[in-house]
Amino acid sequence: MFKNDLIVRNPLRRMGSETDDVIPEGGFGAVLAHAGVGKTALLVQLALNAMLRDRNVLHISLNDPVGKVSLWYQELFHHLAKETQVQQIHQLWETILPHRFILTFKAEGFSVPRLEERLTDLMAQDIFHPQMMIMDGLRFDESGRQPLCDLKAMAARRRMRVWFTVNAHRHEQPGPDGLPVQLLHVADLFDIVLELQPQGSEIHIKPLKGSPAAFDGSPLLLDPSTMLIRGNG
């Protein structure tokens, strides 16, 4: 089937993780970068990968309206389909679309109980049962530890895998193990932390936590023109 051709070769596999699900159920992953480098793009690819494998993805955005988020998916999917030269992408797109649900909140209006309420709504009515959650735009420095602990508990209860974007500030020095300050107080909650680093015209994906730094040697890259993870080699 076309789907298999398209399933993104999981970049994290090259970092030493053998299964597609890099983080366990109830686990947290984070992608860290400065604004505009490609955090959302990377997470949307992970989401697309999950959708192609019939996993339900709940995408929560605290910045962008629904239309913009869904444009991210469309764009990346089309780039992906173009690169892999899959035919009949339209049909395929239609089949994976029901696996995605976008919820957007105003950053100041977001709270874990509110999210919990929405999720209960969705699941009780059998509208959507998320297996993976993308949390885009949560401000770590402001929110403190408690909401993340609450989220962790929720993720465990609902058996979801959760990926976060973390905005790095240019003026801040990273902590002792390379983790940015705003993550320090919650670092124990995360199974994996990746950092996107623009170097010249390339964007490198570097693991900061959670997987051995020794992978197959060649760097993992995001293609800045398509924002796709570059294929092997």
Added chain:
Amino acid sequence: MIKSDTQKVRNIGISAHIDSGKTTLTERILFYTKRIHAIHEVKGKDGVGATMDSMELERERGITITSAATFCEWKGHEINIIDTPGHVDFTIEVERSLRVLDGAILVLCAVGGVQSQSITVDQQMKRYNVPCIAFVNKCDRSGADPSRVISQLRSKLGHNAVALQIPLGLEMDLQGIVDLVSMKALYFDGDNGEIIRIENIPEDLLDLARKKREELIDAASMFSDELTEAILEEREIPERLILDAVRKGTLKRRMTPVFVGSAYKNKGIQPLLDGVNRLLPCPADVQNEAMDMDNNEAPVILAADTSMPIVALAFKLEDGLYGQLTYIRVYQGNMARGATIINARSGKKIKVGRVVRMHAEQMEEIEAIPAGYIGALFGVECASGDTFVSPGINLTMTSMFVPNPVISLAIAPKDNKAQINMSKALGRFTKEDPTFRTHVDIETGETIIEGMGELHLEVYVERMKREYAAEVSTGAPRVAYRETITQRADFNYTHKKQTGGAGQYGRVAGYLEPVADADFVFENDVRGGNIPTQYIAAVEKGFRQCIAKGPKMEFPVTGVKVVINDGASHAVDSSDMAFQAAARGAFKEGYLRAKPVIHEPIMKVVVETPTEFQGAVMGLLNQRRGMIVGAQDDGPMCVIEAQAPLAEMFGFSTVLRSSSQGKAQFTMEFALYRQVPQSIAETIAEDTARRKKNAA
């Protein structure tokens, strides 16, 4: 007499969400510009079906403020107010009226803020690049919060919205406005707010006003070096400098100046009109393009020059007392009485008869409509959207693309009189609106009307009743399904008949395959004359005959590519007829092998609801096979976006109202065709079979 200083002409629209006070605002504008002489109140609006209600009211009061274009004058400027239909169901009509606008007032409710329909209207304005100013109305209502509306303009619509005024008091306490450019307080005295009293800004508002003025100047300085210099040199900043900069930003659509007030309480209308004059474009500021039909629809830039050949667009037809009134906008040249013009669509030559201009309550005969102006012609045979040009040029203002209808309805007149009126009405409507179609079903003998949505058809049925006294009963709405194939399949079909007389012989071979972006593609790949060239056209014709009614369910077939690569003929027995029949047979043969499926129209549904009903609304959509794309949580309100099959959306407005205490509203427009799930396809098949049986 019509003047011809286009610098002082404004062709504007007033775009608004239902119930944000468009009718009241339009009426006040006409009052202050002395087009009407008394103010009536719009009463009994409950928000439901308000457009129809207000239309009715206007008619009862004898004011034609919903006429397609109303002319008025304000401080030496000539303003044409062009009616923009409020609902998205009228996409073609809305878009056509947006074509003729140069600028718009976006009316927003100070309480409701930016609502789903404002978003749709705004998108359309964006598409046609219409500069706009915003008016935050209803500042006298409890819960009014203009600053929230401004921030919504920024966050939801992405406008660079900047306040030009702030309200003096709010809600019950609204007294007037503070003009941030002149830094004066304006009060509106007299029975109808016609006397403007200018005072100093009250002490308690001074700080806020200064701060807001600073924000305004800051935003405006982006568009004027002169202003930036004045700021840097800390000079006194003249009003002219600010307004010039704001105008520049507005015309580029990079800034939206915001006015405030309350039309109902007669506050803030005159300054808004000043804003129209001062900030919105004149016809010469806007570049208009036509398409050259002799040159592959290449764009041609039109010049607002009366000495050039005429190019004009008929954007609205109206049935008046004296026959058909055709509203036109002249883009180039001078449409004078007695001139000869050609309808670019039909090629018909027309002599211009009476030329008029519409006022609120009467019409005025004029000699000519020069470029940049809007007026109306009498007794011109045309359809809405037609382009008129001078003889010798072949330009068109509108592309000929018209979307296919997605829904149909059988209608039957109640009596004989209604029968006659109904056909009159249908004749008129189909001329006005190309997305509205009608035909008689050959099998059932019923009159079928087709359109872009349930409401679209409902409104026309209602209009038949009101305007033509044609009482009709309607059947259940029927969805325009389509068929298509999902895989490649070969065919090889021989049509052979020898039953005395001349025989028939033709063989056609090739394959069918799905094609994404066309309804039907035919490719001839036959080599060596196996099918003689003279019969290829007949083969194509045969295939085309099949796509009108698909072999699976008799729905129109779309997205099929036919390639023929072999065949055979007979020296005597082959004919056009024989090859057409062979093609039909071949299509049937290939089609059934190509796994045909049914597609149904899917609508994009946007529901706006108080957050407490979010769960309930999602449930409703889910029950209707809706796929929820996402939900936007916006504090007290939330917006749910979904894609739902049209077939499941009948009567949705009633259900939505009852499960949200009337507080949720929704808009719906056609999005795409998508394959029908198997279980539903079976139901459709049964329905079709039953209907056929009944008809037989």
